[in-house]
Amino acid sequence: MDKKALSERDICTKFITPALERAGWDIHSQVREEVSFTAGRIIVRGRLHTRGKRRRADYLLSYQKNQPIAVIEAKDNKHSLGDGMQQALAYSDALDVPFVFSSNGDGFLFHDRTGLGEQTETTLGLDDFPAPDELWERYCRYKGIGSAARPVVEEPYYDDGSGRSPRYYQRIAINRAVEAVARGQDRILLVMATGTGKTFTAFQIIWRLWKAKQKKRILFLADRNILVDQTKNNDFKPFGQAMTKVTNRTVDKSYEIYLSLYQAVTGSEEEQNIYKQFSPDFFDLIVIDECHRGSAAVDSAWRSILDYFSSATHIGLTATPKETKEVSNIDYFGEPIYTYSLKQGIEDGFLAPYKVVRVDIDRDLQGWRPSKGQTDKHGELIEDRIYNQKDFDRHLVLEKRTELVARKITEFMASTDPYQKTIVFCEDIDHAERMRQALVNLNPDRVAENRKYVMRITGDELEGKAELDNFINPEARYPVIATTSKLMTTGVDAQTCKLIVLDQRIQSMTEFKQIIGRGTRINDDYNKHWFTILDFKKATELFADPDFDGDPVKVYQPKPNDPIAPDDELTEDEVAAGDSAEGIEEAHGDYEVEEGATWQNDDTFGGADLGSDEGPGKRVKYVVDDVEVCVVAERVQYLGPDGKLITESLRDYTRKKVKEQFASLDDFLRRWHDAERKQAILDELAEQGVLWEELAAELGKRWGDEPDPFDVICHIAFDRPALTRRERAEQVKKRDIFTRYEGQARQVLETLVDKYADAGIEPLEDPKVLTLAPFSSIGAPMELVRAFGGKSGYLTALQDLERQLYG
Structure with missing residues (x-):
């Protein structure tokens, strides 16, 4: 047999797989071949999309099902033994496995990342591959898992036979959490981007710990009623009769899995604190969903629940850890044991990419000052000062500005898809209502088809709130447009939301991430693969902040006079306004609360005068109906392959990317003419962020007909005269x-x-x-x-x- 004439697949079949079998690996349960572990980045092409290449490991070895500990990269025999090692190490980084092998069929190069071996890399013969027990023993020593903890770590995942198994990043999060609990760690933080399946991850963690009898009574805490119900009816359904939802009535202590709203177990009156009907040691595991909210603040009433059950293990889940000088998730839970970011999710193809349309309005940029003695629409004397973007729709309403924003939304939807699910984030409830009215008036035909085409969905309005389920239901056509303030910033699983409109000034990175997360879910059945952000308030400048997709950094500085963060603790009035945290927008929606501000005794908030004409915390909002406004600039920004927005012109970006691939026009022409499939070259450049449809459309307007991508390249990158396809x-x-x-x-x-x-x-x-x-x-x-x-x-x-x- 001429081994060098064999293909890579032949090398696997004839040499590598038999070597694994001789070493004692069960080919059916412990060995998986050609494992694709990403979905392939979504590449948007006009109104269509394609996917980039999936990352694929030749072999993934597991001691227990779905707990990989080793990866093997195979090459044909024309390569040396170690030629696949660097590729295998990259897979090892992604898959979180410590044992790495490469092979060309002659033997194995073994790279041990545990540091427990005599040397890092060792050459092994085909008959010297380590046995499963040998690698598992070394893995457990590396992870600090003693003999008593091993049954917990070896407890299998829940498997309903449907074929659904954790994605690679979910598996890492689950395994790291289970291993940490097995080792005795009692405070754990997992950071996973919105849309990446935190609840399913939490379910598998709880399932394994519960089945292994490591944790017997478990409390799952969330801050939105819809989150608790979704969790109970979907991901947690396998718990069956062992599970119950806690209400604010007398509790039944015969269950093992409890799901609850924070608000259902705590209140301002001592007798309302339902959780105190349980003994402090009743629960041995508490999982806190969206832990950046209530439980992040030291003085929060919600934190008191965790303090009461302090002997339990606490696992916090969030997409956006809160780290300010006043509030800290890390101070309580410790550094995240695993982070899976929005950028990584988009790169892997599990989250939807986005484009940004920035619209700048003249009055936002230039400001507006009333004339001396000018009164507003209601006869109120307008305070004489310059009003700018920070004031609009908070302190001053320019009605024609609202109409302009509504018109731009309507024009965008008419040119793309008038029935795409759209969330319009407004400054407060009043602004959300005015925006609803403006959109209704600009869409009379759509509203005539169904009055729910546009709905205000806010915490204070029962009919609007009742439509939230329909908005997030992919099968329900209406409502199409939801105007909101705070209610839909977190926990709303809007799988088919394709347009997010920002007419809200956002200064909190936590809130910004949560809002962007409303669009990141992918739904193949309803053709939802990307989304657009229509930004009127410069909020998307936060994308350029290094903190946007970076690891959270602890900056917490405990102070004797702890602040009240507006989205951390609810009053009775707020809870009455909505069944959960959405009530905040009634109490706090009329003014801007800076992080770190504290309540004072003089009807001010953080020293800022809120006015006293309408009682504490209230002030006049001026309404002006005769100030003209117009759009002064509009630009589109696209998400590049590096996870950052392309801020330069598409022409400049394309020229740069093409010249990175082709040194000269002759180099490009030679490659083009030699290619069996021209589309392969275009796809390769598309993966680098070159957007053919947008470029062709831009040039087509100038030339009267769309050019071929070949001509786009020649013209933009090499200044060659171009022809249209026709x-x-x-x-x-x-x-x-x-x-x-x-x-x-x-x-x-x-x-x-x-x-x-x-x-x-x-x-x-x-x-x-x-x-x-x-x-x-x-x-x-x-x-x-x-x-x-x-x-x-x-x-x-x-x-x-x-x-x-x-x-």
Whole structure:
């Protein structure tokens, strides 16, 4: 056997897999081959999308199912033994496995990341591969897992037979949490971006600890009623009769899994503190969802629940840890044991990418000052000062500004999809209501179809709140547009939300991340693969902040006079306004609360005068209806492959990316003409962030017809005169190059030229093109291929056509 003539797959089948079997690995339960562990980054192409390459490991070895401990990268025998090692180490980083192997079929290069071996890298023969027990023993020593803790760590995941298993990052989070608990760690923090399955991750952690009898009575705490109900009915459903939801009535202590709202177990009166009906040691595990909210503040009433059950293990889950000088998740839970960021989720293809449309309004940039003695629409004397973006819709309402924002929203939706689920984030409830009215008036036909086309969904209004379930239900068409303030910032699983509108001044990074998270979910069934952010308040400048997608840094400074963070503790009035934290927007929606501000005794908040005409915490909001406003600038920003917004022009960005790939025009032309599939080059550049459809549309407006991506590259990167697709097609027709073909073959080629003029090169290279109209009217696909003398003849003719198109 000539080993060097074998393919990589042959090397795996004939040498690597048998070596694993001889070492005692169970091929069916412990060994997985060709494991794709990412979904492939979504690449948006106009209104369509494609996916980039998935990351794939040749072998993933697990001691227990779904607990990988080793990765193997295979190469064919033309490579050396260690040629796959660096690739394998990159997979090891992603998959969190400490044992790394590469092989070319002659043996193995073993890289031990535990530091427990005599040396880091060792060459092994084909018969020297470590046995499962040997690697597991070393893994447990590396992780500090003693013999008493091993049954807990070895407890399998819940498996309902549906084939659903944790994604690789969920598995890492679950395993690290279970291992930490097994080692005796009692405060644990997991940071996972919105839309990455925190609740499913929490379920698997609880399931394994409960089944292993490590934890017997468990409390799951959330701050939104909808979150508790979703959790109980969906991810936690396998707990069945062992599970109950705590209400604010007498508790039943016969259950093992308890789900509860913070508000259901605490209150201002001592007898309302339902949780004190349990003994302090009743629960041995508490999982806190969205732990950046109530439990983050030291003086929060919600924290008192955790303090009461302090002997239990506490696991905090959040997408956005809160780290300020006044409030800290890390101070309580410790550093996160695992972080999976929005950037990583988008790169892996598990979260939806986005584009930003920034709209700057003249009055926002220039400000507005009333004339002397000017009164507003209601006769109120307007305080004489300059009002700017910080004031609009908080202290001063410019009605024509509201109408302008509503008009831009309507125009965008009309040009893309008027029925795309849209959330408009407003400054407060009053602003959300005015925005609702403006959108209703600009969409009379849609509202006539269904009055719920636009709804205000806020914590104070029962009919709007009642529509929240319909808004997040992918199968419910209405409501389409939801105007809101605080209610929909967190915990709203809006899988099909395609447009997020920011007409709210956002200065909290935590809140900004939560709002962006409303659009990051992917739903293949409803064609939701990306979303747009329409920004009127410069909020998306926070994307440029290093803290946006970085690890949280603890800056907490305990003080004797602890502050009241507006989204941390609820009063009775707030709870009455809504069943949970959304009530905040009634009590605090009328003014801006800076982080760190404290209540004073003089009707001020953090020293800022809120006015006293309407009682403590109230002030006049001026309404002006005769000030003209207009858009002075509008630009689109796209998400680049590095996870950052492309802020330079698309032309400049494209020129830079193309020249990174091709040193000169000749270099590009040579590669283009040699490529069997031109689309492969375009896809490669698309993965680098080159947006063909946007560029072609931009140039097409100037030239009167869309250019070919080939011409986009030549023109933008190398300043070469360009042709449109139609001009290239006409040139081919004039040359009459099809004279050697006749009948169906000639018809096919002429139709391919027309197809190219209409849709570009991609359809020509698609093997299914002959099954589509108008080819289906010429003949059946096999019949058309036979007209060229067979498949090779057809492909030769197609390549000849491409040479003529680009000659």
